[in-house]
Amino acid sequence: MTLETSHSRSSVGIVEKQYYTFAHPPELLVLENGAEFGPVTIAYETYGTLAEDKSNAILVAHAFSGDSHVAGYYRDDIEDEKPGWWDSMVGPGKGIDTDKYFVICANILGSCMGSTGPGSPNPETSDPYGLDFPMVTIGDMVNAQKALLDSLGIERIHAVVGGSIGGMQVLQWCVRFPEMVRCAIPIATTMRHSALAIAFNEIARQSIMADPNWNNGNYYGGSRPDMGLAVARMVGHVTYLSDEAMRRKFGRRLQDKETFSFGFNADFQVESYLRHQGIKFVNRFDANSLLYITKAADYFDVVESMNKSGPANDTRQNKIKYLIVSYTSDWLYPTYQAKELVKTLKRTGQDVSFCEIEADCGHDAFLIPDDRLSKLIGGFLNGTA
Amino acid sequence: MTLETSHSRSSVGIVEKQYYTFAHPPELLVLENGAEFGPVTIAYETYGTLAEDKSNAILVAHAFSGDSHVAGYYRDDIEDEKPGWWDSMVGPGKGIDTDKYFVICANILGSCMGSTGPGSPNPETSDPYGLDFPMVTIGDMVNAQKALLDSLGIERIHAVVGGSIGGMQVLQWCVRFPEMVRCAIPIATTMRHSALAIAFNEIARQSIMADPNWNNGNYYGGSRPDMGLAVARMVGHVTYLSDEAMRRKFGRRLQDKETFSFGFNADFQVESYLRHQGIKFVNRFDANSLLYITKAADYFDVVESMNKSGPANDTRQNKIKYLIVSYTSDWLYPTYQAKELVKTLKRTGQDVSFCEIEADCGHDAFLIPDDRLSKLIGGFLNGTA
Numbered sequence: 220m221t222l223e224t225s226h227s228r229s230s231v232g233i234v235e236k237q238y239y240t241f242a243h244p245p246e247l248l249v250l251e252n253g254a255e256f257g258p259v260t261i262a263y264e265t266y267g268t269l270a271e272d273k274s275n276a277i278l279v280a281h282a283f284s285g286d287s288h289v290a291g292y293y294r295d296d297i298e299d300e301k302p303g304w305w306d307s308m309v310g311p312g313k314g315i316d317t318d319k320y321f322v323i324c325a326n327i328l329g330s331c332m333g334s335t336g337p338g339s340p341n342p343e344t345s346d347p348y349g350l351d352f353p354m355v356t357i358g359d360m361v362n363a364q365k366a367l368l369d370s371l372g373i374e375r376i377h378a379v380v381g382g383s384i385g386g387m388q389v390l391q392w393c394v395r396f397p398e399m400v401r402c403a404i405p406i407a408t409t410m411r412h413s414a415l416a417i418a419f420n421e422i423a424r425q426s427i428m429a430d431p432n433w434n435n436g437n438y439y440g441g442s443r444p445d446m447g448l449a450v451a452r453m454v455g456h457v458t459y460l461s462d463e464a465m466r467r468k469f470g471r472r473l474q475d476k477e478t479f480s481f482g483f484n485a486d487f488q489v490e491s492y493l494r495h496q497g498i499k500f501v502n503r504f505d506a507n508s509l510l511y512i513t514k515a516a517d518y519f520d521v522v523e524s525m526n527k528s529g530p531a532n533d534t535r536q537n538k539i540k541y542l543i544v545s546y547t548s549d550w551l552y553p554t555y556q557a558k559e560l561v562k563t564l565k566r567t568g569q570d571v572s573f574c575e576i577e578a579d580c581g582h583d584a585f586l587i588p589d590d591r592l593s594k595l596i597g598g599f600l601n602g603t604a
Numbered sequence: 605m606t607l608e609t610s611h612s613r614s615s616v617g618i619v620e621k622q623y624y625t626f627a628h629p630p631e632l633l634v635l636e637n638g639a640e641f642g643p644v645t646i647a648y649e650t651y652g653t654l655a656e657d658k659s660n661a662i663l664v665a666h667a668f669s670g671d672s673h674v675a676g677y678y679r680d681d682i683e684d685e686k687p688g689w690w691d692s693m694v695g696p697g698k699g700i701d702t703d704k705y706f707v708i709c710a711n712i713l714g715s716c717m718g719s720t721g722p723g724s725p726n727p728e729t730s731d732p733y734g735l736d737f738p739m740v741t742i743g744d745m746v747n748a749q750k751a752l753l754d755s756l757g758i759e760r761i762h763a764v765v766g767g768s769i770g771g772m773q774v775l776q777w778c779v780r781f782p783e784m785v786r787c788a789i790p791i792a793t794t795m796r797h798s799a800l801a802i803a804f805n806e807i808a809r810q811s812i813m814a815d816p817n818w819n820n821g822n823y824y825g826g827s828r829p830d831m832g833l834a835v836a837r838m839v840g841h842v843t844y845l846s847d848e849a850m851r852r853k854f855g856r857r858l859q860d861k862e863t864f865s866f867g868f869n870a871d872f873q874v875e876s877y878l879r880h881q882g883i884k885f886v887n888r889f890d891a892n893s894l895l896y897i898t899k900a901a902d903y904f905d906v907v908e909s910m911n912k913s914g915p916a917n918d919t920r921q922n923k924i925k926y927l928i929v930s931y932t933s934d935w936l937y938p939t940y941q942a943k944e945l946v947k948t949l950k951r952t953g954q955d956v957s958f959c960e961i962e963a964d965c966g967h968d969a970f971l972i973p974d975d976r977l978s979k980l981i982g983g984f985l986n987g988t989a
Contacts, residue, residue: 417856426835466799
């Protein structure tokens, strides 16, 4: 296996992005806001082999700026290409073991990584949708994933797993299609955004909308709102870190020099780092997608649905088994919010395991390779197989 | 006293902003960055009566966007005019008792509330300084306050009091002019910014500098960078609040409507509130002043100076008496940072009292009328009179 040798860090090897298009007129997708929309293309990737009885599928849901590329590499010819965003978790013998499971990850509706989003061409005009793209919800994203699974002939998934906005999709799966889900692993997530989380999203949106290049969303032919998007990313990035992690990673260390510039250059490493993160982001992400996805996250609220899903309403033999994971230093979706989810599920008689992982690196902890999370997920999946 | 009757909430009555100008060429102010600068005008206000022996002065240092208007009213004719920003603390019989003390507050150098700042006319060109304004530090702000006190013939201050960046000025007074300070009350502050605090300031600066109207600081004749400044204020505002306070104040309550707009209007009250705070701020504050003051706060670092100020180096009979105050929900300058200050001062043999106040309203707690803080400060001052 030369592929594995040349990419020794990853054991999934070379993977390929695939596309599924549905909701062709007149059979449009009915969105949660009542609008009808289509066609919809969903970019997705799969890893491992689907069992003959199609019982071994695991759906991985990605976070805000993620994509379908969970593990492995697209090409064999670029030495330093990075593997997928959760390569440490997904692969043969890993937490989500591709020797056992058929793993699927789909880019969310509204994104800009292959699935239909505000930057996609509007078939009616051939121009990008811009703000003519409809407001999509986490529920709509899940409906699109359901359509993809239908197309693959998968009637039941062994597990749905995801962190952050990926975790919201996990919860949405559980309330919308409970009969299709055997295990659910929502990580570093919440049943609904707090005012603080909405506030940071709103600041990010306002930053983009304050950029004259944004031009009410019509910028695809010209200059893009790079400045606004970069600031928006800086805001988001800080919320994904933690006070402790930033002290450890940057402290007050200076960038290139020994003394202050006494000007508005980046004196501190943390300033350079944030500027770099902002610039890097504009090269890979679409500002309008940020607007749509953050709004979907703000709208998301499964508290009522979760409260309704109790034993009285759920007489199935095989109820969903939940593994809920939070991180001590996550201040975007703090552990108290995970505990509210645990309490809600326990009150309604669900099968819940909960683990708070001690980590100083904030909300993004679930994306950082960590044996504890891999073993936790691996063990949980083994126990439910 | 008709003044007091018509402004029953304030007992200081009508006050007047005063101005002191110094550092006339060729006797310029030498700044910490080595540059010489002048003339410098400092706007200030006083409350109460200076004792004949000039021993009862208390200097109040204001926070980032504050001004010299601590208490009372400027006019008697506007019923709904708001009193000064710390009217609950400063007045006859209040925590800082103007029947006993002569209270002075000076607008900081670099600000836009009467003291010389980047929006002031450069005498060489008659145009506003813009980025030709020199980078000033917390130390420079304190040197300007010292010049003001000299002009008033005050050789020793009974106390220097301030929260946030005001607290930094308090600490700077203690390390720079310890022989002039009898008591120091730094509130909700830090010896130096953490990477997190620098990060939020940098995001605010980048937001302003991303606004094309900012025009490298030259906007005074034309359109101002209102959009960038509004977003910067939104960022700052969130850091002054807390998760708890925002849950209590806003939660997920909707603005004006019963359902989601499924668009980019402000659906949630917290969104409207932040937008309102942003818009309100651009009407009263100068974007360049934000750049300069946040940079001064980021540069501020008295850890080394504080460590040097020990019994070995301080043989005075009357050492400074410190009262250090922090708030449980302040995540900008959390209590652990106040405790570092306490430890540093204790290690060097200083006279330190420390109080952490239980409050859910975040960093801005010290600005909110609270009997606990008033009694704490009043009691401390009484004990040292």
